[in-house]
Amino acid sequence: MTSLTVLGSSGGTPTRTNPASGYLLETDGMSFWMDAGTGTFMELAKHIDPGTLDGVVISHTHVDHCTDLFGLYGYLGFGPSGTIPVPVLVPPGAADHLSAFARAGEEHVFHTVLDLVEVDAGSTVKIDDVSIRFGEAVHPVPALITRFDTPDGAIVYSGDTGPGSDLLELARGADVLLCEATISGERDERSYPYHLTAFEAGRLAAEAGVRTLVVTHLASGLNPDRALEEAADGFDGDLVLAMPGTRITIGEKL
Numbered sequence: 001m002t003s004l005t006v007l008g009s010s011g012g013t014p015t016r017t018n019p020a021s022g023y024l025l026e027t028d029g030m031s032f033w034m035d036a037g038t039g040t041f042m043e044l045a046k047h048i049d050p051g052t053l054d055g056v057v058i059s060h061t062h063v064d065h066c067t068d069l070f071g072l073y074g075y076l077g078f079g080p081s082g083t084i085p086v087p088v089l090v091p092p093g094a095a096d097h098l099s100a101f102a103r104a105g106e107e108h109v110f111h112t113v114l115d116l117v118e119v120d121a122g123s124t125v126k127i128d129d130v131s132i133r134f135g136e137a138v139h140p141v142p143a144l145i146t147r148f149d150t151p152d153g154a155i156v157y158s159g160d161t162g163p164g165s166d167l168l169e170l171a172r173g174a175d176v177l178l179c180e181a182t183i184s185g186e187r188d189e190r191s192y193p194y195h196l197t198a199f200e201a202g203r204l205a206a207e208a209g210v211r212t213l214v215v216t217h218l219a220s221g222l223n224p225d226r227a228l229e230e231a232a233d234g235f236d237g238d239l240v241l242a243m244p245g246t247r248i249t250i251g252e253k254l
């Protein structure tokens with residue numbers, strides 16, 4: 001069985017009750033942390049020992065997606081520790097960016113516990129039976145779209161992206177699409193080009209033929225019911241709102 005557990009889903013900023021972006025993917029005894037938004041390290045630790053992670057994927061270095069990576073660094077470097085180094089897959093340029101924040105030169109403990117690997121759109125990383133494929137997002141900084149192919153099926157995560165990215169291509173035929181829906185209402189010429197509307201997320205899920213759409217990264221203050229209605233205007237499959245604790249399983253009857 002493969003499962004996706006939401007650790008936090010608040011778009012752009014954590015709130016008092018919802019961390020920023022972070023997700024736990026578990027498959028066949030392995031666990032991966034997708035995005036380390038503010039507040040998600042503590043949520044992660046409620047589900048697994050962070051020292052047992054098999055990998056981390058950081059979609060991009062906006063703070064709502066990466067700051068809690070330093071929580072894992074402290075845990076592995078100075079705390080209870082675990083199996084090290086943990087592979088951390090990041091977009092181009094992000095390894096230097098994250099290392100600089102930790103003031104980590106080549107021999108620094110940061111690199112002893114975390115193995116930062118920059119991956120390009122179009123590349124695939126294999127970890128045991130799991131294949132992780134990356135696409136390019138449309139965002140102001142280098143940002144990745146991630147597809148996990150497991151023996152149970154495929155889960156695709158948009159990260160942050162505007163329209164026109166590789167998301168449709170990567171999401172084709174996936175069991176689960178975890179897709180950002182930062183904007184509510186119709187897009188017009190003044191709309192921010194680096195995020196999707198809820199309707200666009202729904203329409204993309206329909207075009208890609210996914211079974212379950214999980215909408216996430218709603219800008220804080222948006223009405224979740226309205227966002228779900230807008231997503232449903234474009235998609236008539238299973239529709240789920242990502243909230244901390246939301247868990248989707250594939251490969252086994254729910």
Ligand SMILES: [Zn+2]
Nearest residue numbers: 012062064160
């Ligand atoms: Zn974001």
Ligand SMILES: [Zn+2]
Nearest residue numbers: 060062139160
């Ligand atoms: Zn972003």
